[in-house]
Every structure is written in C-alpha cells, then in structure tokens.
Amino acid sequence: MFESVCFYLCGGLMLLGGIMTVASRSAVASAVWLIFAFLNAAGVYALLSAPFLAILQVLVYAGAIMVLFLFVIMMLHGPVMNEDLRSRSRWFWPALALPLAAIAGSAVTLLGRARGGAFPAPAPHGFGRAEQVAALLLDRYLLAFELISIVLLVAIIGALSLGLREGRRT
Amino acid sequence: MTIGLTHYLVLATAVFLTGLSGVLVRRNSLIVLMSIELMLCAGNIVFAAFSRWLGDASGHVFVLMSFAVAAAEAAIGLAILVEIHRLRRSVNLDDLKTLTE
C-alpha cells in the first residue's frame, strides 16, 4: 500500500515534470522542471531498491548536469530566449497528447489484464548498494567501467577544445 | 494491486515518449537537449526495473554507464551550443539550416 502511494506520487510527479519540461516556454522553467522530474526519478530508483542509483541521480543530474544547463542558459542571453515563442510549434499539444493517450490506453489494458509483473518479494540484502554495484563494476563489467572512463575523458577533452576557442584568439 | 514491473515500464515509456515529443516538436535546441536527457532517464528506469525483477544488479552498471553518457552528452552538446550561439546568436533549430539551403 505504502509502496503504491510512493510509486504513484513519484511516478506521477516525474511524468508531470517531464511534460512541463517539454511544454514550458522559457528554457529556465524547462530546466527547473527537469530537475524536479529527476528528483522524482531518484525516488523511483529508491522504490526499485536501487539507493546507490537514487543518490547518484541527484548528485549527477541535479548537482552537475542541470547546473551546467542552467549555467549555459543564463550565459546565452537568457532574456531573449524567454520570449522565444517560435520555440514551440503549433503541433505541440497534439504531438504530446497522442503518445500520452496511447500510453494511457495500453497502461489500462496491460495493467488491467496482467497482475503487473510483481517483483520477487524483498530484494536481497545489500541489493543495489554501493558495495554491490562497485563489485560488479570492477569485476564482471570492467570493460564497461573502462568505457565510462574513456567516454568521460573524451567528453572532457572535447568540451575543453570547444570551450577554449584557441583559434579565435588574435 | 501491488506495484510491479509493468507499472515501471509504463511510466518509463510515458516519460520516454514525452521526451521524444519534445525532441520532435520543440525548436529551442536547449530544450531539445533536455528532452534527450529525459529520454535517457526513462531508459535508466527500465534498466533498474528489470534489474529488480531479475534480482541481478547488473542493470545498475548500465545505468551508471548511461549516466556517464548523459553527462558527456550534456557537456559536449552544451559546448557546441555555446559555440553555435557565438556564431549565430541563436539556438533556435529553425535558424540552423544553413546546410539544407
């Protein structure tokens, strides 16, 4: 019961955040709604017995990625962007309504028929904790771990080379 | 009814499609980037949900990878956007059609 309430709360708010992200006129409002959605996503992770992911979700998304977004929005002459009415085409609401309607329909039928694929009762102890994920990451998925480092390294170098604009200095 | 895998999948799909419609409909490239982040997030929920269903934390590793990709995407994407803004004074996708013309 408690879990259901939490799920509908977090899930519903996350979806709301997502919709508002897409629907907001101003980029700053979008970003703030997206942060809201991500915070609720952290709640969803917690419900899925993935506390490590939940905390990382907040740390990485809310603490770093979205800060970067907000930073860039503000630096790019935000006031102009606020009034950018063209940024939402008139197909917007139909385009948003269609998938949501489809989802609602399928959800009703799916959940109405099946039992919702109940999870195997309580997750094993230590499931989704930092220790477990770390053990996996450094053992079975070492390649993934290395890939992550390479992706991040490339991203750092790429962002730096784009940001430094060396060729522009006279 | 207890909350199960299907619920999470439905939620993830809804979030994913919301993000997708954002990518398709919005013209402000910053918001498009944000919509992509939303889609990635929806994918992560699917990973985590199946991980829970199967009782195997391997899915979490992939979520971590996806975090890294999302962070890298944001960093590079925003760097490119800043650069475009410098050259064009706009981040509106309709203004960035030089190649098609």
Add this chain to the structure above:
Amino acid sequence: MEQVTALFARIAGAGTLSPQLLLWLGALTMALIMALVMAACAIVFTWAERKVAGFIQSRYGPMRVGRWHGIAQPIADMLKILQKEDIIPADADRKFFILAPFVLFIGSLMAWAAIPFAPGFVAADLDMGLLYIFAASSLVTIGILMSGWASNNKWSLYGAARGAAQIVSYEIPLALAVVPVVLYAGSLNMTDIVVAQQGGIWKWFALRNPFLFVSFLIYFLASIAEVNRTPFDLPETESELVAGYHTEYSGMRFAFFFLAEYANLFLVSCIATAVFLGGWGHPVPGLNFAPALVFLAKAVLLVLAQIWIRWTLPRLRVDQLMHVCWKVMIPLALVCLAGSGVWMLAFVRFA
C-alpha cells in the same frame, strides 16, 4: 532515532501504530529537531562571527542587546529582518525569485539528516550517508543559480555564475578528499565512519597517515569555498558584485540566504568532524561521556577556524580560484588518495 520511535510507541501504546508509520514519524521528528538545531546554530554563529571579527579587529562587536556581550543581538537581528519590507523587483521572474531561497535552504536542511551527532543520534542512518550529504548539498547550487537568474540583475547573474562554477568545481576536491576515508572505513555510512575512529586521537582519520592529513586540509579549504566565505567569497563579493546573487533580496527571503549560509558553515564543519576528526570520540582513549558535546565542540572549533580565516585573508580572483581548484587541489587530492591506498597496503593489516 530508535529512541524517538520507541518514545512514540510508548506514548501511543504498544501495537497501536504500524512499524512503518512509526518509522516515518520518527524520521519526521528527527528532521524537525535537526531543522531547529540548525536554525539555532545559524543564529548563534552570526553572533559568534561578529564577536570573533570584533576580537580580531580590535573592537568589541555587538555589546548592547542582551545583558552580556550583546548575546541577544542575533534575536534582535532576526526580529528586525522579519519586519523589513519584502521587495520583489518589478522585472524579476516572480516564481523563481520566491522559490530560490527555499531551494537553497532545503538543500542544506536535507543534508543534516545524515549527520551522526552521537551514537544513535542521527535522523537517518543511511547506508550511503556520505554520498547522500553530497547529493543533498548539491541542490544549493540550483538555488543560487535560480536566485541569480530570477533577480534580473547583472550583478546577481554574475554572482550566480561565479557561485555555480565555484561550487561545482570545489565539489570535486571535496569529494576526492573524503574518498581515502571511505577506503579506510570501508563504508559510506556516517556512523560506521565515526565508529571506525573511536579510541583516542591517533585513531582519527586526519591523523592516521600523512596523506589523510593533507586530505583533511584539502577538505577544509574546499569546504570554505563550498560555503562561499573569504578567501573564496567571490559569489557575493561586496566590493565587486554589490552582493552577488542575493543583491535583490530583502527581509525574510534574505534571511533564508543568511541562515542557509551559516547552516552550511556548520554543516561542513560537522562533516569534517565526523569524517576526519573522530566524530563524538574523545581525544583521550577510554573516556566516553557526553559524546554529543564532544562532537559539537569539535565542529564549533572548526567553525571558529573558518571565521578566523575569513577575517584574516584577502580574497582570490576568479581565475586564481579556478587555478587553485583544478591545478592544485584536485591533483593533490588524487595523490593523497593513491598515497593512502599504498599506505594501507603497506602498513595496515586487514582484520
């Protein structure tokens, strides 16, 4: 927290409340206590800051309100600030302008939940308490950015941009500096970390090995930057950016910024106490009375040290700030991490 839940259970009578409800009630009560403690600390520290500043600057500081050394000054200040007119600039983005101080405040409030003041005295004894604290305090950045943006003032915007860049950058050495401790403690749980340091001053992580001591210094300096205090007070430099991101705030909303600043000051000191300085443990082995007081004493000492630094040093320039972070602190923190690892392999026997 167990004590609190037990208390509730006793009041309501055994069995009348479900365990889950009890858990939530307990957590809420603890959170409330924490919020009150935090507000009280913040208020006391405003007074302490002024007295210490006065002492350093060969003057008295507040002397009038309250009988002894202006002890009631913070209360008078609070009353005054509550009565001030609440101004929202005409061109401001109203929603975000109103929301920003709360986001900032909640960010620092949430982090308090995982601080273990004494054995069992912790609102939420999370398995990943340390990570949780970092995650919660990262919300502060968003509050700063929102306030700077919403004020629609160029100085605010500059302050917010500086603040965001600074806090995001300094979070890296801050986090890297505590990793060696996690290595030693083998846990992210705050209580576990503190328990691992019991048994006298030589058990404290800051003094376990030279690398950890350097890590502690890095943590301490980076935490000053995290809370925007001199010499790292660039987001709100009065002489440059008027008041930075809270230039346009007044009255109650400004009080939120003000409180959050001092609460954060205390928070980072508490984290340092728990992570590096043995938490509630006495420096002399064998003693174990008044653990909470010991914890508070250490944290307050760190706060005083931060105040001392603030009134002694000039402030850095933006580029120098980033230089210190990226080219000095982060490499040094990495070296300390590696060094601690090697030290552990070489000298520490695993139980």
Add this chain to the structure above:
Amino acid sequence: MSRKLLERLQQEFGTAILRTADQHGDAVIWVAPKDATVVLRHLRDREQCELLLDVAGVDYPERAKRFEVNYLLRSLARAHRVRVKIDVAEGEAVESATPLWRCADWHEREVFDLLGVPFRGHPDLRRILCHHEFEGHALRKDYPIEQGQPCVSTEKLFGDHEIEQASRRSEGVAAAGDESGLPSDLLTVNIGPSHPATHGALRVEVLLDGETVVRARSEIGYLHRCFEKEAEDHTWHEVMPYTDRLNYCSALLNNAIWAHSVEKLLGVQITPRCRAIRVIVSELARLTDHLVCLAANLVDIGALTNYWYLYNVREGIYQIFDKLCGSRLTTNYARIGGMSHDLYPGFAEETLFHLGRLDEAIRDVTGLVARNRIFLDRTVGVGAISREEALSWGYTGPCLRATGLAYDVRRFAPYFGYEEYDFDIPVGEHGDTYDRIMVRFEEMKQSARIIRQALRKLPEGPVNIDDPRVILPPKESVYGSIEGMMNQFKLIYEGIQVPAGEAYGFGEGGNGELGFFCVSNGTGRPWRVKVRPPCFPIFSSYSRLIEGGMIPDAIAILGSLNIIAGELDR
C-alpha cells in the same frame, strides 16, 4: 632659470612667440592658436616638459579674443615651469594636444565643457563635468550663477557600433563577413555611479566578455558642484571652506595649499611658526588620506580586518583635528597669511602618541598583507603602467612614484620650508597596484618622520603675519577702535585686495600635485580659480588600466589610484 628658457624659445620660434613673461618663476609665453601644437611639441621633446599638469581656460568677455587657454607644463628633469597661453575668440578652435599628452583628453574636454572652447582634432570632445543635457557653458562670465539645470536621462557611454566593434575584436572573427547585424555577445555593465567599490559617485561602463573587461569608459561629474564658479562669487578668504570639500580625506592639505597659492599672488611671506604648523598639519592630513586610501583598497581586495587597524589610527588623528579645528573632516584651519589659530597645548604629545600607534598599525597591516600570497597574486602586475605612460597621463604623487620616478613637489619646489626636513621619497618599480599600495605605506612612515622633526624644532613666535591688509585684526581692536572696526569690515565685506595678476600655487597633495591657478583682477574676489586636482588626470587613465583585466582587478586598481570624487568633480 625661466629667462634662459624664454630666450631659447624666442630664438627658436621668433615671432611665433607673441609675448613672454616671468610670473613667480613660471615661464609664460603667448602663442597664436595655429602655432600652439608646434610650440607644445617643442617644449615636450626638446625642453623635456614631459608633464602636462593642467589646461585652464579663462574668460575675459571684454576682450576681442575672449578666451585664454593655459597649458601648464612641467619639466621634472630641468625644473621648468611653463605656461603656454593661447588667446582665442568665440568659436575659434585650438589645436588639441591629445597627440602629445594622453591626459590632454580630459583637460581639454573640461575647457570645452565649462567655457565652450572647441579643440580641433580632439578624439572625443564631449562634456565632462556638466551632464549631457546641459545647455550653455557654466564658467563663462555671462552664465548666471544661480541657474541650475536638472538632468533627466542617462547617457549611454558606448554606442551600438562601438560595442559591435569591441565584440569583434574580443572574438577575433572580424574577417567573417556575415556576422554583422547580430547582437553582441558582450555584456554591458555599469560599475557605479552607486557601487560599493567606487567610494564616491563615479561611473564606469564596461563591456564584459565573461569576467574580462574588453572596453571601459568612465564618466564623472556626479559630484560636480561648481567649486570654481562659486569661488568667483566669493572673497578669497571665503573660498577656504570650499577647499575642505575638494579632497575631503585631506582637507588640511587643501587649506594649506590654497592659502599658499593666494599668498604667492599677494607676495607675502608667512611666519616661521606658521610654516612649521602647516607642515605638521599637512603631513597629518597626508596620513589620513593614505590611511583611508589603503584601508578602502584593502577592503576592496577582501582583506577587511586591515580596515580597522588603519582606521583606528585615522580616528586618533581625527580627534586631534577635532580639538585643533573644531571639526574632523571639514577643517577650514588655514588662513591667508597664517592660520586660524595656534596649536592647542598638548598637541605635540597627542600627535606623538598617535604616531606611535601609526607605526604599530603599519607593522600589523604590512605583516598581514605584504607577503601574503593571495594579496601578492591580486596586486603584483595588476594595473601596471610604465613611467613614460604615467607621465603622459599626467600622473603625480604616489601613483607616479610607484612607477619609479622620485618626483615629489616637497623636494622639487619646496614650500613651507620642506627643504629643512630630512625625509626620503619612496619609489616603486613596476607601477602596479602592489607598488602603489607599498609606496603609500612607506610615505606614511616618512610623513611621521617629518612630523616628529617639525614638532621637535617648532619655532616660537606669531602664527600670523603682521599685515592689516591680509589678516583680520584682533577682537579687542575690532571692538575697541574705529580703525580695527573698519579693517574688519573691509576685510570681511570686500575681501583681501589681491593685486591683479596670475599665479599657479601648488603643493604635494595626498594624491599628487594639487595646484590652484589663480587669476586676480585686483578686487577682493578671484577672477578665476582653476583647481588642478591630482586624481583627475589619473582617473582619466582608468579605462586604459582596466581594459584586458578582470572585474576584480578593476576594483583593486580603482582603490589603489585613490580617486576622491569630491576633488575629481569639484
């Protein structure tokens, strides 16, 4: 000295030099507007007149060529003091001296603003002290002194085109053709007129690329209150309290130098005791000036505590002033021909006590900052200016000495008997913010040294000269005799009758050479008083100093230049 120079000039230029004169040791030459640039260039290049002190315009409505423009030149190496006079009629233009001296820019703008004399070839001939909506020219004799003009709009200091150009330059993409018409990437920010770091009402409009200042332009005049116009409407004596408000951090220096200037015009010699008192109070005022400047500058850099260490001493000196003059800030202590009254008993002991505290404060503060890494990073190499450039910008005082040039009026042209005192002239090396700060610290020590010497050999005797034309009679004689009564009446109502003539009286102010160019037509009121505020030319170089630096640098530099708006805007 000046005769030889005048002879040389006459040989060189012949009839181009219309007339010459020697006024109080200043070589004065009259030239026609068309020859002005040639003569000025010759003076700069051949006679080493590297310093353009001031450009002073005087209005003589009854003359055919109504305006007289004075270029006040100074040669540090050869000790020349030259004044080049150019007579122009209404609407006639003077060739601008901006190619010769950078500081001519603002000085000529001031003449243009207040008298309406145009300058040909001036790069930016706009109003400077009066606002952009002002009509007429305030210092013309036919401008009514009561007529005020309100200003209702702000002036944008940068046009869109300039912003676009600066933006291109900062990005280095000037070659790409299709960029034009796009809004600029630079952020326009106003530092001031009310900003915590301006310490007075100044405005600097900066174009920022991130934190970097790409272009800057400053605007002054927010505190303009027509000191020079007021002076023309008051007797020589009544001007004294107005001088308090020029550089309000060192009012006593202004008092003393004003009195000195008028005495020069009168040709009177003050008593030995008066000279010693003036030296003492001048140096005390210099101390307060430097203390305020340093305290404010350190606060701007973030070292807040030093403020109290320095201000405690200033407070002590202000208490001395309070006892001595009856007020702390606006002292009004000097009188033409003497002082308002003698020192009070116990003055020497109190002063020595506070000098002891000064030494302590200097030790404390330099101990906190002088070797502090953050402080060094913030100040060394920041806002550096070379010796040549500083001279071209008209620097004097500590800012010039920071570049390594030991020019001090107290040594160059001693007055008040400064030649009798033993003191050093501290100099810097790089002309950066650090040097400016350290030069001021060292100068405070030297000032203390001078004060100690002066107190030790303070001569006895009268403070005021014995001259009923200049000095008010004692009260007994005012109430007791008809002569005394008449004397008092004449001096108060008609003022001191100063013989017709011109004199440029100058001394070492807190920020540099403070001068009063006084013109008398033989009546009790000045015909024209032109102040040479030391920070006026220094502030004109401010934009140049901060361009390319960051906002925090700009703030640190502003503090180290010690811009006092009261003196800047007059």
